Amino acid sequence: MEAYNEIKQGEKGAWVSILAYIVLSAVKLTIGRLSGSEALMADGLNNSTDIVASIAVLVGLRISRKPPDRNHRYGHFRAETVAALIASFIMIAVGFQVLYEAVSKFWEPEIQSPDMISAWTAILCAIAMLFVYRYNYRLARKINSHALMAAAQDNRSDALVSIGAFVGIVGSQFGLAWLDPLTAVVVGVIICRTAWHIFKDASHALTDGFDEKELAEIRRTILDCKGVKRVTDIKARVHGNRILVDAVIQVSHHLNVVESHAITERIEERMRTERNISHVHIHIEPYEASSDPLISQSGS
Structure with missing residues (x-):
């Protein structure tokens, strides 16, 4: 509205x-x-x-x-x-x-x-x-x-x-x-x-083009939210006077559905208050430290 x-x-x-x-x-x-x-x-x-x-x-x-x-x-x-x-x-x-x-x-x-x-x-x-x-x-x-x-x-x-x-x-x-x-x-x-x-x-x-610097700032905002381990994919597009964001994040695989959903709500709130973005679609995937290529390489 x-x-x-x-x-x-x-x-x-x-x-x-x-x-x-x-x-x-x-x-x-x-x-x-x-x-x-x-x-x-x-x-x-x-x-x-x-x-x-x-x-x-x-x-x-x-x-x-x-x-x-x-x-x-x-x-x-x-x-x-x-x-x-x-x-x-x-x-x-x-x-x-x-x-x-x-x-x-x-x-x-x-x-x-x-x-x-x-x-x-x-x-x-x-x-x-x-x-x-x-x-x-x-x-x-x-x-x-x-x-x-x-x-x-x-x-x-x-x-x-x-x-x-x-x-x-x-x-x-x-x-x-x-x-x-x-x-x-x-x-x-x-x-x-x-x-x-x-x-x-x-x-x-x-044509759904979007500024790379602004997209990086949006990614950083999502990563700063408590409970987010990684952002594996993120897309954004301009829709009139609104910005639509689609992101795939990883959270601890030990969390249940309610706890994972709470993280998405925190992301949506921060995006709304800090970046004036009201439409954010978040897809959640499980995160395991062993699956992170950076950690795997350092461990080897």
Whole structure:
């Protein structure tokens, strides 16, 4: 139940992003067209597609809250990861479009310097987006949402893009008119780079990839539990905002079923309190010192 409440909180972050992008994209596209700034236009176009990406994240979070059914025994938590994947496709398509339009601008016979109002628009929008980023980043960390963290990364990239647009527009006022379309090229590269990282993380999670260092920490947590002799096998995967762990442990062969079960309960409690992992499947096997290859070698 707690996981579902956390996802519901994540929807607030998605709504904040959607509303912010609607306002900022309208402002940037309008001012960019009136002032003749390619960089601000590219930034506004980026924000307009971010609306669609944020809606995809919101829909994914909504689907994730659906309870388990006979076709989805683990629930629908991975829907938010799929949403992050869709968002990355949208972003990279926009990135290529921005690059194409910016590069085409270099072949025009004369590049006009945009008005300074576009520069002040860019920097004010950057400040606003940094506030959105901080809100979504903290919320994503709190509820462990990969989709919302992807949205937060997008928010941060958008703030940096707006800062870059500001620099390019100001530079164009000093006779460097080519700096504005050049900044638009940088904007396109940043959009594509952010999309690639989101795609890589989402596809890694969807194919049951898991960080080796984090898996080693989980193994260490299990080994530290009283009564655990060895961890012979351990697997983990990301399922939306949850981590699922399957482990095979060895305990003393002198223990009865009740005593062995008590060890699994201690493991589950430590995983829940220390690592915020609520789903742990433990398989128990008997342990004998003579069967341990390290002990056998030292004894021989």
